[in-house]
Amino acid sequence: MSKSILTGRLAKWALLLNQYEIIYISAKAVKGQALADFLADHPILADWKISDDLPDEDMFYINIFPKWTMFFDGSARGDGAGAGVVFMSPQRQILPYSFQLSELCSNNVAEYQALIIGLQMAINMEIIAFEVYGDSKLIINQLLTKYEVMKDDFVPYFRLATQLLQRFEAVTLEHVPRKENQMADTLANLASSTTLREDEAADVPVCQIWVIPLITEMLLDDINVISVLSVDVEEWRQPLIDYLEHGKLPDDHRHRSEIRRRAPHFLYYKETLYRRSFEVVLLRCLGEEETNQAMEEAHSSVCRAHQYGPKLHFQLKRMGYYWPSMVKDCLEHAKRCQACQFHANFIHQPSEPLHPTAASWPFDAWGLDFVGSVAPKSYAGEGYILAATDYFSKWAEAIPLR
Structure with a gap:
């Protein structure tokens, strides 16, 4: 309140309290005053001497290695x-x-x-x-x-x-x-x-x-070691085929529940696994080698459309194919395409330094921030906070939300 220029809430309080002729004095350090009061209440005797004896000196020891x-x-x-x-x-x-x-x-x-x-x-x-x-x-x-x-x-x-x-x-x-x-x-x-001389012993x-x-x-950091291991990767279609054809489930409890939950969406017909889509169309399930070939054909060989990731995924579903990681694989395949790297749409606009915007009057521009989730929640079950700040006066408002 003793500042020469006040803004915001402090300025409002200063105007309201100005009529009472209140003088504001900055508070001094509380810690130093408390120590001074303690020393004043407990004076040291003139004949007091420092004692070098430690209480329970048998309990104090220093462990020094020989x-x-x-x-x-x-x-x-x-x-x-x-x-x-x-x-x-x-x-x-x-x-x-x-x-x-x-x-x-x-x-x-x-x-x-x-x-x-x-x-x-x-x-x-x-x-x-x-x-x-x-x-x-x-x-x-x-x-x-x-x-x-x-x-x-x-x-x-x-x-x-x-x-x-x-x-x-x-x-x-x-x-x-x-x-x-x-x-x-x-x-x-x-x-x-x-050997030793005669006079040496x-x-x-x-x-x-x-x-x-x-x-x-x-020298492990200096040598490039390449190790080739043959790992038998389980085909993602095999557990579903075993369950649909023979009723066999894996030993793992979580894997067993997942197979039971996913099995109604699949159909095994004439040694081929199909998946029922939302449009009630049977999509042929592909393995790892077939997925790479299908993406290559749809992206740059037969179709030659060079679609980006989501478009490539939509094109493969229209062609009647499915595998669990279609979206991720299509996005990565489109990013690795060399032709797409050369002929993609580039931004040719020259770069410029950022220009900060300044608010001209109060409540002209606001900044919003959403905070959450906050744990523990309030008694009313509110666990999020919507904070708004005025750019001109730095006035802040906060609203709790559920």
Whole structure:
């Protein structure tokens, strides 16, 4: 009411209440006033101190997963490749593992092999959260999505490692320099070399392993798979023929009721199924292959009328044919016709921007909107609303309807 320009209902109220010399003051925030009144009614004592003790402190706890640490490294040489994985438990216990890769590969593939082997071992050990350290900056940044996987050879290993990382509650990946990853590097070099010098000793068992990513799962997005299945589609006429000739009904209860309801409209005579139309004309029922041939003949071969969908449907019924999805099939067949695409009636009028219409005086133009259905309904059973809005004054009227 304090605005300089008022329209509509507010203007009417302002004129009626102007004779009483009423002054309108905007209401302030109620929330701030309520807080101020509460603090005024409950003053804090001067010697009051904040208590750090929590009531029922035995009921409060924080569940923190014990974090493990894993170092991985892969090494490839001319005569072999190896992988080293070192686990460190929360109690600072060291668990070293070394693997000899059974196939020759590049150094980056060996790094991926070491990481995947370590992740699979962590899953078998039921580790929930752990930190992963590796000296391969390329692999760490690829898994952190900082680098893009450019080579196709790395894509299966990258996707397999990503899937394995998603199975943990909390995993952090960090790159460490090679000098800080000496234990895993030593195990990788130990596995890649088949022999040791006389002055070297190792108590770590070495076994052969090779991780093969599942191509069907990893590269499914990159491979176009075409599968051909032979499906026996039930002819829509067969249940009706079985019921009219032998009285046989399907096992499904709903299908059985539908056959009984539709059967009086059909006639089976001399191994041909007919349907009685509203004009008491027998229409021959067609199968799937016969419907395509009939639409092709009626649309562009014998008749060559190139009718649009509803006209084609009417033409086929006049020719004495019927199948359940006639209307939909005729519409789709007419849309797929190439000749109709070229020779259809096109609108050659140039496009123009829209021109909004402005109302010149009140109640010159109205906008109507029908809302419904509204649930739950009113006591009078009204479940719809007819809303009308005046374009000039934005005056709105609403009428409930049943």
